[in-house]
Amino acid sequence: MNESFTYNTFPQTVLFGAGVVEKIADMLTQNSFARAVLVTTRSQRANGNVARVENLLGAKLAAVFDATQPHVPQSNVDATIQLARETNAEVLIALGGGSAIGVAKATAHSLQSPVSNLQLPIIAIPTTYAGSEMTPVFGVTRERDGVLKKETVNDARIVPRVVLYDPLLTLDVPRELTASTGINAFAHCVEAIYSITRNPLSSAAALYGARWIYHALPRCVENGADVAARSEMLQGAYLAGVALGNVAMGLHHGVCHVLGGTLNVPHGMANAIVLPHAIRFNADACAAELAQLARVIGIDAESDELAARELGKRVARWIQQMQLSTRLREVGVREQDLALVTQLAVNSKTVQNNPRRVSEQEMEKFLGEMW
Numbered sequence: 131m132n133e134s135f136t137y138n139t140f141p142q143t144v145l146f147g148a149g150v151v152e153k154i155a156d157m158l159t160q161n162s163f164a165r166a167v168l169v170t171t172r173s174q175r176a177n178g179n180v181a182r183v184e185n186l187l188g189a190k191l192a193a194v195f196d197a198t199q200p201h202v203p204q205s206n207v208d209a210t211i212q213l214a215r216e217t218n219a220e221v222l223i224a225l226g227g228g229s230a231i232g233v234a235k236a237t238a239h240s241l242q243s244p245v246s247n248l249q250l251p252i253i254a255i256p257t258t259y260a261g262s263e264m265t266p267v268f269g270v271t272r273e274r275d276g277v278l279k280k281e282t283v284n285d286a287r288i289v290p291r292v293v294l295y296d297p298l299l300t301l302d303v304p305r306e307l308t309a310s311t312g313i314n315a316f317a318h319c320v321e322a323i324y325s326i327t328r329n330p331l332s333s334a335a336a337l338y339g340a341r342w343i344y345h346a347l348p349r350c351v352e353n354g355a356d357v358a359a360r361s362e363m364l365q366g367a368y369l370a371g372v373a374l375g376n377v378a379m380g381l382h383h384g385v386c387h388v389l390g391g392t393l394n395v396p397h398g399m400a401n402a403i404v405l406p407h408a409i410r411f412n413a414d415a416c417a418a419e420l421a422q423l424a425r426v427i428g429i430d431a432e433s434d435e436l437a438a439r440e441l442g443k444r445v446a447r448w449i450q451q452m453q454l455s456t457r458l459r460e461v462g463v464r465e466q467d468l469a470l471v472t473q474l475a476v477n478s479k480t481v482q483n484n485p486r487r488v489s490e491q492e493m494e495k496f497l498g499e500m501w
């Protein structure tokens with residue numbers, strides 16, 4: 131428990147359920163949005179979801195940007211800003227993972243008026259478990275002094291106005307993407323439970339989310355077409371997003387952002403590699419909080435310290451069972467990259483928000499152990 135806290139609520143409508151994507155046209159009508167721009171990926175074009183939204187919206191869909199790349203490059207944001215201006219768009223629809231939602235958020239942020247309340251609202255239709263649809267944060271990757279850096283912005287005005295969670299849209303998510311973005315969702319719960327700005331609602335969402343995710347994710351990985359497992363997993367990811375949306379993240383997320391923005395490691399893969407190490411690093415400093423999470427996933431230990439340490443081991447085994455990479459060298463990180471990652475990570479505000487302070491030497495060791 132923390133003795134004082136701040137909690138922000140966001141004006142959002144969340145619709146959850148199999149087939150709920152069919153409500154997209156109603157959502158535009160209810161909100162009096164006449165012209166939409168769809169932000170999505172080639173994978174959604176290939177699996178037919180873009181054609182489905184095109185059919186559902188008809189003339190209300192003014193343009194489609196389907197070339198979203200991972201980690202929200204500025205060039206994707208510039209292209210979407212241009213489309214939104216050319217079509218005089220009244221709403222952005224983001225269909226895809228955290229990157230498509232990130233491009234929509236960055237576009238809305240760039241186009242909002244500094245002198246009035248005029249904004250470009252977002253309708254998010256997530257197809258992974260990354261959780262960006264529930265948060266006021268986005269990161270954009272730009273080159274600064276010859277180095278690619280992902281820079282994050284926090285602005286409550288870009289939180290998606292409507293979120294459509296349709297588990298049927300996740301049935302074809304490939305095995306590895308399912309597992310890795312599922313670990314990303316679990317990581318939100320871990321970092322929310324020990325966050326320096328946690329509050330009773332973020333903690334409750336983190337604990338419930340972690341329990342759903344821990345049990346549902348292996349079933350989704352085993353059989354992607356299991357609608358009940360996909361539904362439980364998406365509800366877990368929703369709760370993880372709720373937890374993430376209102377608190378500061380720490381060491382784990384800070385390091386993942388550097389690995390993604392600067393070295394282009396896929397976000398979910400970075401999460402799977404870093405998470406067990408982050409739990410171990412924070413285990414003693416955050417034993418009471420991590421022990422709560424350990425208990426909801428069934429760990430029985432005599433003390434909080436033992437439960438927190440066992441959580442690190444259990445999560446490492448869980449990730450291995452889903453056959454994800456466990457070392458940075460397996461995802462293209464070279465030993466000579468570690469010095470730059472150390473520098474960027476110790477200077478990251480997110481890492482500085484970690485409940486246990488991280489020195490440069492500790493960061494070097496932390497990264498070395500997972501290389």
Ligand code: NAD
Nearest residue numbers: 171173200201227228229257258260262265267268303397
């Ligand atoms: P992603 O959006 O980068 O997508 C990864 C790949 O998966 C892409 O190639 C995409 O085309 C493909 N893909 C997505 N859905 C698919 C589907 N249904 N079937 C087949 N392929 C599919 O991955 P992500 O992990 O969802 O998102 C990561 C990004 O989101 C990172 O930039 C991360 O920083 C950001 N993020 C932001 C927040 C936040 O709160 N702002 C939270 C989590 C993640």
